[in-house]
Amino acid sequence: MTAVQAQPRVALTDEAKAEFKALLGERFSTSGAVREHHGKDESYHTPFPPDGVAFATSTAEVSAIVKICAKHKLPIIPFGTGTSLEGGIAALHGGVCIDVSGMKEILRLSPEDLDVTVQAGVTRKQLNEYLRDTGLFFPIDPGADASLGGMASTRASGTNAVRYGTMRENVLGLTVVLPDGRVIKTGGRARKSAAGYDLTRLFVGSEGTLGIITEVTLRLYGIPEAVSAAVCPFKDIRGAVDTVIQTIQSGIPVARIELLDEVQMDAVNKYSKLDYAVAPTLFFEFHGTQRGVEEQAEMVAAIAAENGGTEFAWATRPEDRSKLWQARHDGYYAALALRPGAKGWPTDVCVPISRLADCILETKRDIAQSSLLAPLVGHVGDGNFHLVYVIDPDKPEEMAEAKRLNDRMVARALAMGGTCTGEHGIGYGKMEFLEQEAGEAFAVMGDLKRAFDPDNIMNPGKVVRV
Numbered sequence: 053m054t055a056v057q058a059q060p061r062v063a064l065t066d067e068a069k070a071e072f073k074a075l076l077g078e079r080f081s082t083s084g085a086v087r088e089h090h091g092k093d094e095s096y097h098t099p100f101p102p103d104g105v106a107f108a109t110s111t112a113e114v115s116a117i118v119k120i121c122a123k124h125k126l127p128i129i130p131f132g133t134g135t136s137l138e139g140g141i142a143a144l145h146g147g148v149c150i151d152v153s154g155m156k157e158i159l160r161l162s163p164e165d166l167d168v169t170v171q172a173g174v175t176r177k178q179l180n181e182y183l184r185d186t187g188l189f190f191p192i193d194p195g196a197d198a199s200l201g202g203m204a205s206t207r208a209s210g211t212n213a214v215r216y217g218t219m220r221e222n223v224l225g226l227t228v229v230l231p232d233g234r235v236i237k238t239g240g241r242a243r244k245s246a247a248g249y250d251l252t253r254l255f256v257g258s259e260g261t262l263g264i265i266t267e268v269t270l271r272l273y274g275i276p277e278a279v280s281a282a283v284c285p286f287k288d289i290r291g292a293v294d295t296v297i298q299t300i301q302s303g304i305p306v307a308r309i310e311l312l313d314e315v316q317m318d319a320v321n322k323y324s325k326l327d328y329a330v331a332p333t334l335f336f337e338f339h340g341t342q343r344g345v346e347e348q349a350e351m352v353a354a355i356a357a358e359n360g361g362t363e364f365a366w367a368t369r370p371e372d373r374s375k376l377w378q379a380r381h382d383g384y385y386a387a388l389a390l391r392p393g394a395k396g397w398p399t400d401v402c403v404p405i406s407r408l409a410d411c412i413l414e415t416k417r418d419i420a421q422s423s424l425l426a427p428l429v430g431h432v433g434d435g436n437f438h439l440v441y442v443i444d445p446d447k448p449e450e451m452a453e454a455k456r457l458n459d460r461m462v463a464r465a466l467a468m469g470g471t472c473t474g475e476h477g478i479g480y481g482k483m484e485f486l487e488q489e490a491g492e493a494f495a496v497m498g499d500l501k502r503a504f505d506p507d508n509i510m511n512p513g514k515v516v517r518v
C-alpha cells in the first residue's frame with residue numbers, strides 16, 4: 053500500500069484537553085512541530101499527526117492517560133522512538149500519541165538469573181551501555197537504536213537473531229496497560245511456564261493495537277569469551293546465498309551472517325568511507341571460546357571457498373568490529389544517500405532457508421528488469437532479506453513500479469511457505485499481505501482485537517481490520 057485515505061477523526065475536545073493538562077501540565081502538547089514529529093516514521097508512508105502528544109513517565113501515568121482517552125473514545129497511538137517502517141505510528145484517525153520515550157529506568161537486574169526489567173522507553177543501546185561492566189549483553193539489534201517497548205511491540209530482530217532469536221524468544225514478561233486503563237503483568241522471570249494463555253507472546257508483535265507496554269523483562273546473555281568478525285565477497289549472489297544455506301544446514305552456530313548485494317556494498321563504501329569489493333558479500337560474526345570461534349571460522353571459510361568466496365577479511369579488534377557492524381547498520385541511510393532527496397520504501401520478507409536462494413535470485417531478476425534502484429540486504433541466516441526501493445514518492449510511476457515489485461516479492465515469499473514480513477511488522481503498510489498470509493486466521497485476529505479493545509481505540513487501522 054502506498055498511501056491511505058484520511059480516515060474519520062475523533063475530535064480532541066477542550067474538555068479532554070483540560071483533563072490531559074491537569075494530569076500532565078507541559079507534558080501534554082498540541083504544538084504543530086511535536087505533533088508532526090510523532091505522526092511520521094522512518095519510511096515513505098504518508099504521515100498522519102496525532103491531535104495531541106502525552107509524554108508519560110510511569111505505568112500509573114500511562115494508565116491515567118488511557119482512562120481519559122477511553123472516557124472520550126479517543127484513539128491512542130503508542131510511540132517508542134518512531135523508527136518503525138510500516139506506518140505504525142501514523143494517527144490515521146487522529147487522537148492522542150502516548151510517548152513513552154521518557155520512561156528510561158532500568159528497574160531491576162539479576163545477573164545470576166540472566167534477566168533484567170526495564171521501562172519501555174529504554175533503548176537497546178542504553179541497556180547495553182548499562183550492562184557493559186557486568187559481563188552480560190542484550191543481543192537484539194535492529195539497525196536503529198529503538199526502544200525496548202517498541203521492539204517488543206514489533207517483534208523486532210536484527211543481525212544476531214540467527215544465534216539468539218528475536219524479541220519473541222527474549223521477552224520473558226511484560227507490564228501492559230489495557231485499553232480501559234487496567235494494568236496487567238504477563239509472564240514472569242521463570243525460564244518456562246505452563247500457566248495459562250501466553251499473553252506475553254500475544255502482546256509481543258501486536259504493534260500497540262491491544263495495549264501499551266510499560267515494562268519489559270528480558271533475557272540476557274554472557275559476553276562470549278572470544279568474538280571475531282569477517283567480510284567475504286563472492287563471485288555471484290548464488291554462491292553467497294548457498295554458503296549461508298550450507299552453513300545453517302551444517303549446524304554451525306554463527307552469531308551473525310548478513311548478505312549485502314553489490315548495489316548495497318557500493319552504497320556502504322560511499323556512505324561509510326570504506327573500500328570493500330563491490331560484489332555480493334557476506335558479513336560474519338562468530339561467538340564462543342577461542343578454539344570454538346576458530347573452528348567455526350575454518351568450517352565457514354571452507355564452505356565459502358567452495359561457493360566462490362574470494363577472501364576473508366578479518367576484524368578481531370573490538371573497534372574494527374564496531375566499525376564493520378555500524379557500516380552494516382547504516383545500510384538504510386547508505387542506500388538513501390545513493391540518490392539524494394529520495395525516500396526509502398523498505399520492505400522485508402522471510403522464507404524457509406531451503407528456498408532462500410530461489411527467492412533472492414527471482415527478486416533480483418525482477419529488479420534488474422525494472423527501472424528502480426533497490427539495494428538488497430538480509431539477515432539471511434534466518435531466511436530474512438530486505439529491499440529498499442529508493443524512490444521519489446511524488447513520481448506516481450515510481451510508486452506504481454515499487455508496488456508491483458513489492459507485491460510480486462511478497463507473493464513469491466508466501467508461495468514458498470514464507471511470511472510477508474520477518475521483522476518490520478504490518479502497521480498499515482502490509483495489512484493486505486497479512487490478510488493473504490493468514491487467511492481465516494486474519495478474522496480471528498480481528499475477534500481478539502475486539503475482545504481486548506471493543507471501542508477500537510488502541511492504534512486503530514493497524515495490523516487487523518475491525
Ligand SMILES: Cc1cc2nc3c(=O)[nH]c(=O)nc-3n(C[C@H](O)[C@H](O)[C@H](O)COP(=O)(O)OP(=O)(O)OC[C@H]3O[C@@H](n4cnc5c(N)ncnc54)[C@H](O)[C@@H]3O)c2cc1C
Pocket residue numbers: 093094129130131132133134135136137140141152172193194195196198199200201202203204205206207208209210211259260261263264265266381384385475476511514
Ligand atoms: C535504519 C533502520 C534499520 C532498521 N533495522 C531493523 C532491523 O534490523 N530489524 C527490525 O526488526 N527492525 C528494524 N527497523 C525498524 C524499527 O527500528 C523496529 O521496528 C523497532 O522495533 C521500532 O521500535 P521503536 O521504538 O522505534 O517503535 P515505534 O516506531 O515508536 O513504534 C512501533 C510500533 O509499536 C507501537 N509501540 C511503540 N512503543 C510501544 C509500547 N511501549 N507499547 C505498545 N506499542 C508500542 C507503535 O504504536 C507502533 O505501532 C529499522 C529501522 C530503521 C530506521
